[in-house]
Amino acid sequence: MRITRVEDQCNLCGLCVNDCVAGVWRAVNGRPEAAAPEFCSLCGHCVAVCPKDAIVHDGIDFAQTRPVDKKRLDPEVFAEIVRSRRSIRRYKADRVPDGVIEAILGLCAWSPTASNKQDVAFTVIKNKDVLQAISAAVFGIGTKAYRHSRKGLGKLVYKALQKIAPGNDLERYMEPMPWYLEQQAAGRDLILHNAPVLILVHAPKKGRFHCENCNIAAGDIMNHAHARGLGTCYIGFVTLALKIFPGLRKLASLPRDRRAYACLTMGYPAHTYARTPSRRPRPVDWLR
Template identity: 30%
Template structure:
C-alpha cells in the first residue's frame, strides 16, 4: 500500500508532485496516481511541501511537522559572501564555556544539512569536559607516536629493498616525526590536537551508507557557519579522524556504535584572536561549458 494518500476533493491535478517525484507519482491525464513505498520513497517530504492545496497525506510524516514558509531567503549576497570570506580556522580560544542552549541551536542547524539519499543518519558527540577532550588529545598523540614507530620500520625495509624513491617512501617519510613534535608541543603546555578548545564535536555515522563522508562534512560545515552567527569560531581536526580509524585505544575511548566511523571532527569556542583581514585565496579553476 502507498504511504501517500491523495485527497481527490482537494487535488487540482496540477501534478507538481509528479513533476518533482516521478518515482512515487504518475500523472494520468490529470488524475494523479501514487505508489510511495520503502523501495522508491526516500522520505524527502517534497511532495507534501510542494502541494498547494494540502491534498497529500504521507503516512510516514505528521502534517504539523511541515512548517509554512512565509518569508523565503532574504540575505544580501554581498554580505553573505563577506560572512563566508571572514570565516577562519581558529586555534586559540577564550576560557569561556559555550552555553548548552547555543550547542542545541547548532544541533538544530545541523539536522537541516542534506544527506545522500536522505539517509539523515549523521550523529554527533559533543565533548565539553576539558579532561575528556584532553584524554582524546593524548590518545591521538599516542597514535602518531605509535604509527611513527611503524613508519620507521617500514622505511628501513624499503631502504633495504632499494625502494627509497618510491612515493610510498616519501609519504611515510613525511609522517615520521609528527608524534615527537606533538609531544614537544604538549610538554610546552599546548594542546597540539584540540588547542584547548572548550567544545569538541565528532561527526560519525554508520559506515556502509549513502555518502557518509559527504554527509558528515555538510553537517559539520552547517554547524561551523551557524556557529559564526553566535560569535563562535571553529577548526576542523583531521588528525583525530585518521587516528580514530586505525588506533584501537582511541576507538575504545570514543565508544562509537557498531559499524560507525568518524567522518569529521571540529573544535569550537569563543575566539581569542581577531583576524583583521581576509586572506588571499587562489582563484577557482572552472571549466565553462
C-alpha cells in the first residue's frame, strides 16, 4: 500500500507525524515520511489533518473525503436531539422506506470502532411474519419463566432470589406478568411493539471490543433516526435471547459467526412528545 506525501504541496508542518498513533508517519531527517506503511490502520487521520492536501494514500477513498463544514456543527442542535429522543413503544403502521434505513445505517460507517476494525454490520428485518415470530418466541420465554416461578422448585428459587436481591429486575418483570398476559391476549406486542423494522447490530463472535463498537453504532442510529422523525427502542430481551437460543438466531437470519450486541426497533412514532423527560444528574468524580 502506497502512502506518501506530495513534496511540492507539503509545508513540512509535521501534523501527520504528530497525529499518527500507529507510527506510520515519522520524522526522518527532520521531514515527515511514511516510514512504516504496513502499520497503517486506515484511520485517515493523516489525510484529514493535512492542511495542504499533500497526502497520497492508496487505502483511502478520496471520493468520500471532503472539507469539514464547521458551520453545521451546532452543539445546541445536537443537545436537543439527545434530550428529546424517546424510546418508542407505539408505532404507526407506515412502512419505513428502504432508502431512509440505508441512509441511517450508512452513516454508521463513520461510527468509531476499536483499532478501526470497521467490523460492525446490520441485519434489517421488515418481514411481518418474522417480526411476529421473534416477538412471540421472546415473550414465550418470559411466560414460561413466570409459570415456573409460580409452583414447585421454581417458586422456591424465585422466593430465594427475592430475598437475596429484593427489587431486582427478575421481580420487576415477573410480578406484572398477569397484566402482560392480558395485554398480549388483547393483541399488544410487548416485545417489538408492532414496529415495522427490527435492526440487529452485530459483529464477529470472537475478538475484543465488539460490544462497544456495536453499541456506539446503535447510539448513532437512535439519534440519527430521531433527527429524521423516526423512533427507535433498544430491545435488550432480543439481544439476550439471540445469545442463548439457536432457533431464534436462525429465525433472525443472524450469520453463524456473528453475535448481535444490540437490537433496535424502528418506525414512525404513533405519538409525538411535546416536552423533554426529566433525568437524574449523573455522578461525576473529578481528579484534578
